Amino acid sequence: MSESDGSSLSPAEKKIFEAIENNDSVVLKALLTEKPQNVNILDENKMTPLQHAAYKGNKEIVQTLLDQGANVNTCEHQHNYTALHFAALSGNIDVCLLLLVAGAKSTVTNTVGRTPSQMAAFVGHHNCVATINNFVSKDEIEFYTCVNDTQTKTILPPFLVESVHKFVMQVNVHPVRIVMNINHFTSLQDYLPQLKNLLELMSEREMKRGLENNEVMSFKFYYLSYIIGEVIQIRQKQSNRKDEEDKPDITAIFAKKLLSPGKDENMEFMDDFLKYCIKEFPYKETTLFRQMVATLSSEEPPSALFVISTVINGQRGFLDNIPRCYTCGEEQPAKKCSKCKAVQYCDRDCQRLHWPWHKKSCARLEQKNTVASKNKKPGSDGIDIKELRQYLEDN
Ligand SMILES: [Zn+2]
Ligand SMILES: [Zn+2]
Known part of the structure; x- marks a missing residue:
């Protein structure tokens, strides 16, 4: 790999940055086919071609560079920006996703201590915040399908990887929607205790990465496990009942309970349920936990669902009063x-x-x-x- 210091870019190297500047993927492809080693060069600001393309939010060029072997986590830029930081600034969620799938780390901080999703939030690209914060690489799930140093038995049957992966990436964190999604992935329904256990392990793992700890992910996995725990309890209660109905509608029972009036008559019971869930989060030393508790104990606290949704998805949508489904919180109901x-x-x-x-x-x-x-x-x-x-x- 040639890592030029930028002051002495050759004409061929300069052409690469020009092609990106002009959004010309055809020329770029030709240049890189001729000299594949140029895919990871640095310009005078120590930025790679991939970082430039990410900043421009050009999906096609980003894909071209990744196909040619661009290094997704290079971080030589003087302010410690990675390609994902630049993509977050561009506001293009497709580019963020491409980089994440290619292995971009979302926990790297720049010189002012901000991660890519925090940069996206800072400039108001809330869809990018949601995309980055909800992204889980499939490897993370596959990790639990085999025996390795840290686990002596498999936690998850391999055929569940696809559905679990989709399940954990869901963006809408309304509990009723989460329970509806369990029904959507029919294969998961028979494995709820295993799924709960898996999510608890995943939550713990996010807090044991040292500098790369991901509090948001840890909370999200915990949150999903908590809701599944509630479903398991409802199931148990139903199976103890000896009446005529053989297959009770668990989603309906769950929704009826959560949408019932709560302690505060203006709120649903869901609010009490979610506050309790936050309170039970095992990692109380995290900034995230303290932030949530501080918000909920402020003078005019928002709903617990708002607090949870904001820590996971950024302030997506809430600012502009988007209409939402009364049952599951989905935006723009039809x-x-x-x-x-x-x-x-x-x-x-x-x-x-x-x-x-x-x-x-x-x-x-x-x-x-x-x-x-x-x-x-x-x-x-x-x-x-x-x-x-x-x-x-x-x-
Ligand atoms: Zn009506
Ligand atoms: Zn709905």
């Missing part, structure tokens, strides 16, 4: 309750899960909506023109 039109859902499934509670308020909400639309004058968009004129005259 359906509304046809009667009251006041609550929204992803689909019939979500509506069904919310119905035990919504049926109590649907009629009232419908009435409220009808009154509101009766008072509305055509074209006035809800504002009473007469009242407005009066107000302007009086003031």
Whole structure:
């Protein structure tokens, strides 16, 4: 590998950076085919071609460089930026993903102590925060399918790797959605105790990496294991019951419990449940844990779901009041309750899960909506023109 100091870039080397600057992947490919060793050169700022391409957010060029063997974790830049730091600044989630799949480390900090996802949060690219923070390499799961130095028996049957991998990468952290996802991966349903155990081990592993500890990941794995624990308990209770129903709908029971009114009448029971979950996080010395507790004990605390979602996904979406499904928190739900039109859902499934509670308020909400639309004058968009004129005259 030739690692030029940049001051003496040859014309051929300069052309590589020019091709990236011009988004010209054809020229770049030709140049690298001719001199493959040039893929990891450094320019005058000690930046690699891959770092330039990541900063430009050009997926095709990043892919070309990775195909040619670009080193994804080079960190010679004077402020310790890696390609993933630059990708986070570009705001392009596809480029972030390409780098992560290629093995980019997400825990490296730059000279001001920020990781790539923290840089993304700093410049407001919240989708990049979510992409980086939820990324799990498949190797991490495969690790548990075999016997090695740290484990004397296999923790996970190999055929579950795919579904577990998808399950742990989910971005929506609403507990009802998580339980719905367990049903989505049918193969997981028969292995819930093993899955819970696996997630606990994964959470612990993230806290035993020394400088590369990942508190966010550790919390997320713990969080998923906690919810699975709740499902296991519901199952056990149901199997102890000796009544007619042979296959109880665990998701419905879980959703009904979580969406019921909580201690604080403005909140669902889910809020108490999640606060308790945070409280039980075993790594109380972490910055992340202290941050969450501080936020929840502030004067006007947000919901526990908001706190959890923010630490895992950044402030994604919450700032702009995106409509969410009343059952599972999914963004931009497609359906509304046809009667009251006041609550929204992803689909019939979500509506069904919310119905035990919504049926109590649907009629009232419908009435409220009808009154509101009766008072509305055509074209006035809800504002009473007469009242407005009066107000302007009086003031
Ligand atoms: Zn939903
Ligand atoms: Zn309704």
